[in-house]
Amino acid sequence: MLIKFYNANLLDPITKTKGLADIIIEDGVISKIKLKRKSTPIQTKGTGSKNMLEINAEGLYLFPGLIDMHTHLREPGYEYKETIRTGTLAALRGGFTSVCCMANTFPVNDNPEVTYYILAKAKEEGSCHVLPIGAITKGLKGEELSEMAMLREAGCVAFSDDGMPVMNSIIMKRALEYSKAIGAPIISHCEDINLSEDGVMNEGKLSFYLGLKGIPRASEEVMVARDILLSKYTKGHLHIAHVSTKGSVELIKFAKEQGIPITAETCPHYFTLTEEAVKDYNTNAKVNPPLRTEEDLETIKSALKEGIIDVIATDHAPHHIDEKKVPFQEALNGISGLETAFSLSLRLVHEGTLSLEELIEKFTVSPIKILKIRKEGIKEGAQADLILVDINKEWKVDKNKFVSLGKNTPFDLWTLKGKVLFTVKGKKFLDMRTEE
Amino acid sequence: MKDLIGIKELSRQDIEEILNTAKAFKEVLQRDIKKVPTLRGRTAINLFFEPSTRTRTSFELAEKRLSLDVLNFSVSTSSVVKGETLYDTLKTIESYNVDYIVIRHSSSGAAKFVAENTFASVINAGDGTNEHPTQALLDAFSILEIKGRLDGLKIAIVGDIIHSRVARSNLYLLSKFDTEIRFVGPPTLLPQEIPDNVKIFFDLQEGIEDVDVVMILRIQLERQKGAYIPSLKEYSHFWGLKKELLNYIKKDAVVMHPGPMNRGVEISTEVADSSQSLILRQVTNGIATRMAVIYMLNPKEV
Known part of the structure; x- marks a missing residue:
């Protein structure tokens, strides 16, 4: 499985890395981080493949x-x-x-x-x-x-x-x-x-x-x-x-x-x-x-x-x-x-x-x-452990959409600004880009 | 209005309306035939999760005088702990198609919880340390009968304020009128942060000086265990209302107590049985006031 993030704002206080980057994850491991000065148009080769996700992360953040x-x-x-x-x-x-x-x-x-x-x-x-x-x-x-x-x-x-x-x-x-x-x-x-x-x-x-x-x-x-x-x-x-x-x-x-x-x-x-x-x-x-x-x-x-x-x-x-x-x-x-x-x-x-x-x-x-735990952060060769976030996206909390069995929240129906869109932990990932 | 949960939710006008209606019902109660057919065919249930004889009897009589069919449902807290939740008890009762639920419960907020989960009209007969609205209404009714007004009165509430739903309901009611309200008692039984319109007195004599109304609260025997007071003897000595102290209140001032009294503890026999005592009048007025409340609620309003 290949996951590619293009033009993401990488912000990782663990490795102290900051900047625009393309990141490639191969079978749960970060295989490539390309830091760059300015965003480049996405190359769409290979789209539609079951084994590859290409994500336009322009304007979005990647955090550990x-x-x-x-x-x-x-x-x-x-x-x-x-x-x-x-x-x-x-x-x-x-x-x-x-x-x-x-x-x-x-x-x-x-x-x-x-x-x-x-x-x-x-x-x-x-x-x-x-x-x-x-x-x-x-x-x-x-x-x-x-x-x-x-x-x-x-x-x-x-x-x-x-x-x-x-x-x-x-x-x-x-x-x-x-x-x-x-x-x-x-x-x-x-x-x-x-x-x-x-x-x-x-x-x-x-x-x-x-x-x-x-x-x-x-x-x-x-x-x-x-x-x-x-x-x-x-x-x-x-x-x-x-x-x-x-x-x-x-x-x-x-x-x-x-x-x-x-x-x-x-x-x-x-x-x-x-x-x-x-x-x-x-x-x-x-x-x-x-x-x-x-x-x-x-x-x-x-x-x-x-x-x-x-x-x-x-x-x-x-x-x-x-x-x-x-x-x-x-x-x-x-x-x-x-x-x-x-x-x-x-x-x-x-x-x-x-x-x-x-x-x-x-x-x-x-x-x-x-x-005192070991976390490598977002770097080449490390296990993928990162999240993609739109810090400005507004969304409405709906306790019924919680994956947690606990629906006990005082924030139900609150509109919040900033949403996690994609989480990768090793070979596991959760894609929430289409969530309302 | 569908429910009576607390005085908090009422306006001055609501209170005046209830008290006026109560006056009319008091007249009815003085007739030879004391029953009115007003609510015939409707059903009330007295749902009591805490032992109570007086309040339940008063409600039951009020309901019967209004020609309601009456059910009594007493649940000891222990059996609730064993199984059924309040929600389930409520749904069971609702399935009987009752029109009025009178509830007493040891949890603050329980009456509101019940009201939010049923179509019946709910009347709070005491929820935890929150409110006991019909007590405050009957107290106001009794004061009005004697004084003709609430505005301009000085009222001292004496005793175990923090644990008292009667004190709270009276505070909220009297706060809607132009009154001076005092809390009197040992610091351990007064709120940590004082409501804005209340004056605090640790000394009983100072606290009741020149007031029009003294409301004495019942002191619970278990307060000694929680280290709120060292002993009932000491409490009685410093905060019990005794005959000599009546010299400090206004000549025409009245003394009230919601019952049941601990004679010789928070109130002396001489005071309780004095001409200034309204205690038995409070009991009588309880029925008329509760009739007024039930009469004015509308179970069909959703």
């Missing part, structure tokens, strides 16, 4: 495949929400060629058997690169460390009890210490569950107005502060998941200035939506941490610009419709995010918050550094 550091693939155990097959297809549709899948499956990914199962499933049925994240503690219970080194050996790239904070400080301290021998970061879901109590949205005037129990910002910030101090103390690499508040940003900034080895991520919903999105008890906007206020949102944007927040991750959390079609308090937390995350993030470029290059770094170079 995006990496999602925070995905819930739900398999094993919750295949009714999502499977490795559907989740990785949704990834390709959203421009992601690598996803890091969280450990809160059933059984929990706290032992190598589960890791092997996920990797075998991914090889068999998956469409993109699956990088498992192992549990910090056995059963996500926060009591005993999981076999982190064996999990690492089996293929886990990081450790997290995501969804469940590690409440016991001594356990978190030991995890950060132990991780140094393994060379993989600890990803912390920062939340003091005592402070959150049974809160379901951001605490403030709106939560009082709606009669919903609030989750204070302090519930996140208390743990961000604790984990920063534990990282300083142990020198273990801490990565803070889904940052949602201004206070967390300030703490992370302080920590980075001190040279404490921490990194951080946020998700598109935290710089796109505020708590106003749950005003009508919209369960599809119920996430944890909860959507906050305009002030938090603006601070998160600046933090992305200033590099205080390193990564944009999806926190793709697919749920079955029955789990959202209930009163707000009872609905599960999460947004099915893989298929909208990149387009939502492109808004940051269109409004001038980030340059295109900075945005792509948040999805590629930063996760690569944090996870």
